[in-house]
Amino acid sequence: MSEVIDVDYEVISTEDNDSKGNGKGTDITVNADPISAAISGVCGIVNNVTNAAKEYGMCKQQEKTKREAIKAQMKVEIDKINTQKELCLKILDAQYEIRMYQIQAFYQQYKTALDDASDALHGAIEVAKETKNFTDVCALLEMERSILKDSSEAEMKFMELSSNPRLAVGGNNGLLEMQ
Secondary structure, eight states: OOOOOOOEEEEEOOTTOOTTOOOTTOEEEEEOSHHHHHHHHHHHHHHHHHHHHHHHHHHHHHHHHHHHHHHHHHHHHHHHHHHHHHHHHHHHHHHHHHHHHHHHHHHHHHHHHHHHHHHHHHHHHHHHHHHOOOHHHHHHHHHHHHHHHHHHHHHHHHHHHHHOTTEEEOSSSSEEEOO
């Protein structure tokens, strides 16, 4: 009796085939029986699953690398923002110091002018006692009163502005309440 083997085969051609078709570069997979065909199929599935797992691992690693790059960029940007914030705070502190110095200089000049007017008034009073002419004393008193009045009005306006931010400059009196 002769045995017959049922054979399935596939011809897998590659680009290395020559133009004469002599079969160079071709792979032939022969499955002689159903069990070996099943084993070959299972091995193919395992190879596909293994390849898919490797691809997934590579994609996962790439995404992890991208996330790390994004986190590093975020850290750099946050550091930039913090540096800019510190610089802005230093600038604000410097501006505050300059404004305080200007205010102190203004009040020092005001005090000096008031002291000079007071000294001139005392000198004029002494002269007026001897000459019995008090017109210079009256003029100096009027000047001192004017300086004090202007100073008081400026301080009142400043207090109004600092206590009520709804006030704005304008009108005949210098201040009008905004609607």
